[in-house]
Amino acid sequence: DGGITQSPKYLFRKEGQNVTLSCEQNLNHDAMYWYRQDPGQGLRLIYYSQIVNDFQKGDIAEGYSVSREKKESFPLTVTSAQKNPTAFYLCASNGGGPHLRYNEQFFGPGTRLTVL
Amino acid sequence: GENVEQHPSTLSVQEGDSAVIKCTYSDSASNYFPWYKQELGKRPQLIIDIRSNVGEKKDQRIAVTLNKTAKHFSLHITETQPEDSAVYFCAASIKTGTASKLTFGTGTRLQVTL
Numbered sequence: 001d002g003g004i005t006q007s008p009k010y011l012f013r014k015e016g017q018n019v020t021l022s023c024e025q026n027l028n029h030d031a032m033y034w035y036r037q038d039p040g041q042g043l044r045l046i047y048y049s050q051i052v053n054d055f056q057k058g059d060i061a062e063g064y065s066v067s068r069e070k071k072e073s074f075p076l077t078v079t080s081a082q083k084n085p086t087a088f089y090l091c092a093s094n095g096g097g098p099h100l101r102y103n104e105q106f107f108g109p110g111t112r113l114t115v116l
Numbered sequence: 117g118e119n120v121e122q123h124p125s126t127l128s129v130q131e132g133d134s135a136v137i138k139c140t141y142s143d144s145a146s147n148y149f150p151w152y153k154q155e156l157g158k159r160p161q162l163i164i165d166i167r168s169n170v171g172e173k174k175d176q177r178i179a180v181t182l183n184k185t186a187k188h189f190s191l192h193i194t195e196t197q198p199e200d201s202a203v204y205f206c207a208a209s210i211k212t213g214t215a216s217k218l219t220f221g222t223g224t225r226l227q228v229t230l
Contacts, residue, residue, distance in 0.1 A: 031216065042122075042205055042220035043160070058217070059117065090159060094216065104150065105218060107159040 003027045006091050006108035013078070013085070013115050021076045021111045023091035030095065032074035033105065036060060037088040046089075049074055078113065086115045118143040120208050122221025129196050130229055137224045139206035140188040148209035149182060149189050150218070153202045160205060164191070196228045 004025040013019045023032065031050050035043040045058030049068040063082025068074055074093075078085045089111045094103040119142040129135050141149075147168035152160035166173045166180045166189065173180050177196075182189040193200055206221040 033218075040223070042120075042222045043218075044220070045217060048217065103216065104162050104165065107161075109159050 004091065004093055004106055004108040006089075006111050008111060009109065011111055011113045013113060015115060016080045018077055018079050019113065021078070021089055021091075021113070023074045023076065023108055024072055025074075025093045025106075025108075026072060027093060027106065028071070029093035029106075030071070031093060032068070033092040034058075034064070034066065034074070034076045035090045035092065037090060037110075043090060046076065085113055088112050118146055118208055118210050118217075118219040120206060120219050120221045122206050122224060124224060125222065126225045126227070128227045128229060131196060131198060133196055135191075135193045135196055135200070135226055135228075137191045137204055137206070137226075138188060139190070139208075139221050140186075141208040141219075142187065143208070143210055144184075144187065146208040146210045146219075148216070149180070150207050150209070151178075151180060151191050152205045152207065152220075154205065154223075155202045163204075193226075196226075198228050198230065201226055201228045 007022045033048040034046040037043050044060050046064050047066045049055040055066050055068050065077045091108040092105040094105045122139045150165035151163050153163045154160040164178050164180050166182050177194045179192040203223045203225050205223050207218045209216050209218050
């Protein structure tokens with residue numbers, strides 16, 4: 001399952017701290033995505049990026065920030081403004097371009113964030 | 117925005133029986149419908165997908181059907197095996213500008229009993 005990696009696997013944060021989750025892919029994919037998954041629920045889109053230096057808010061962007069300085073990397077920062085950040089965070093990527101809408105999204109292994 | 121509903125939330129079948137999971141979507145512009153399988157603590161894995169110009173697709177024991185008029189699609193697993201036990205998610209994809217956004221259902225926990 002190489003190709004898209006996330007680190008760390010587990011992350012603990014104290015209230016009021018910002019933390020950054022790493023996502024790297026070597027699939028040469030243009031598009032990258034961040035999802036949040038809560039227990040017993042589906043995945044909800046936080047942010048996505050189509051190309052370098054461009055990103056768009058998803059459905060639950062409040063309290064999160066991202067950057068896309070390199071094609072391979074799409075880090076997510078969970079800020080102190082996110083009131084309930086404990087969740088499983090999944091990064092994904094796909095090929096992009098004119099056929100993007102038909103392209104499978106490949107997921108990373110996820111980071112489980114717990115706020116203490 | 118798009119809304120995807122998925123039923124049932126839990127499903128228990130005996131080994132060898134069939135399992136059916138159903139999803140509905142709201143936005144007629146959605147044109148790609150993947151199904152993911154997620155085991156506990158793991159990443160979602162694509163098991164089958166279907167495009168809006170196709171009504172049915174089959175891959176061994178797994179099949180997906182799409183009814184565009186009714187805006188619903190279903191996953192069918194035949195001859196279920198214990199290793200099919202997992203959470204299954206449907207999703208609908210809509211093109212937004214130059215991006216492709218997936219909206220997921222809330223998942224179905226499938227338990228295959230011996």
